[in-house]
Amino acid sequence: MTMTTLKIDRRGEAARCVAWVWMAKPAVHNAFDETLIAELTATLLALDADPTVRVIVLAGEGKSFSAGADLTWMQRQGAASVDENLADARRLAELFRTLSTLAKPTIARVHGAALGGGMGLAAACDICVASDRAVFATSEVKFGIIPSAISPYVIRAIGERQAYRYFQTAERISAARAREIGLVHEVTDSEGGLDPQIEAIVEALLAGGPNAQAAATDLIRAVANKPVTDDVVDDTARRIATLRATPEAREGLSAFLDKRQAAWMVSAPAPNPTTGH
Template sequence: MDTIRVERDARGVATLWLARAEKHNALSAQMMTELEAAAGELARDATVRVVVLAAEGPTFCAGGDLAWMREQFGMDAETRKRESRRIAGAMGALAALPQPLIGRIHGNAFGGGVGLAAVCDVSIGASGIRMGFTEVRLGLIPANIGPFVIARMGAVRAREVFMNARIFDADEAMRLDLLNRVVAPEDLDAAVEAEVAPYLTCAPFAVREAKALLNELAGRVTPEQVDHAIEALAIRWQSDEAQEGISAFFEKRKAPWAG
């Protein structure tokens, strides 16, 4: 795999690294396909007890890859729906991991990067992180990640940031339930390790079954929700606003509504 890498240690801890540091780990079509495949492989590996989701470089994930967005600009609705399923597939595969998934979140996390933090069972953030659902600035909507972030945040908290593209810091992300804890950047690895360690004292398949039970009792993201979100984004792409917003972004000018 070219855009991610997986490390395993003797304890049964696997670290899934986003490995496009030079692109701020933006979610390209290839990365999303590779994330889904890697998550599926880890899910089937009985020797893996805990998974850590981390990122190389200064940025956790800048959101959707610009080249991927540019390609979608000229696609028809059905092709865009197929492309949308890439990110829905990656998010769904990570959310479906039977092992606990611990997020190591640092730098910036925008759009799809927030979605990745949201699918983790526990997300530990470095102070100084900046997060936001920036899609509406472009005339788009945070649709494909929507079911997962709302399952994490709840509708009341999501209403504060889901529709206004406001950038928020680590402390607010914790208040919004997107992060569980915030630590100094130099303490991030130790904090992740402290989160991982208790699982290694537990019966591994009891942990898996406890997670499965929790998911059933809390309510999983459904295929119908994912389909609805994909359809909503496809419709939004067809709008004059989206076409103007994406054009303005690539032409490095303000959209008409930017003020």
């Protein structure tokens, strides 16, 4: 696939490959348009299906992670027919859903501005690491619109109460404040500290079983914000019982008892029929 808005940097050997996906539109602060949306969606799906990729890092070239939607693109959509406008909005919403439901662990590497859709990308990733100079905002109301496509992921990250404030005020949120409200996991002292911090998290991720990690994220989606009913209890019991019987689980327990590295640390992971990955 020939891409005009992204660059892919694969780091590490096949069993421990980390795909760094760089939004490469620095002149416009990696603002979204229909091309970036299509290319990023297709790239994320392809990397998630690639058995040699263990972790996906999303980053932005230039001064910003992403300044959100390209306003000229938004103007074009505002002037389009209702059907065209809706189809375009659905493609944007599908990008965020795709990112938020990947089986592979995802990390947002945030520096500079992460505004509107850029904040949505950070929230949709499993893990977010930001430099101390990063700034976030749901700035849509300043342009007479709302953070609709990103709302499920931002609200999941910061909670309903904080969303009432920031969706309406469009205030800039510092990296430190973003960590306080749950959007960011780690804040580095400088942009130079971003990659070492991400690499430390990547090493922790690579130590885990890939199928177990996919099952863990699926577990979170299944139980989050639900009452602990009999159905939920039964579902959690079935999940661990099923996973314990897999080759990956048997290998992980054997490796621990034998005081050696698990097979996924030294060889490419095999697909697990119980998870589909």
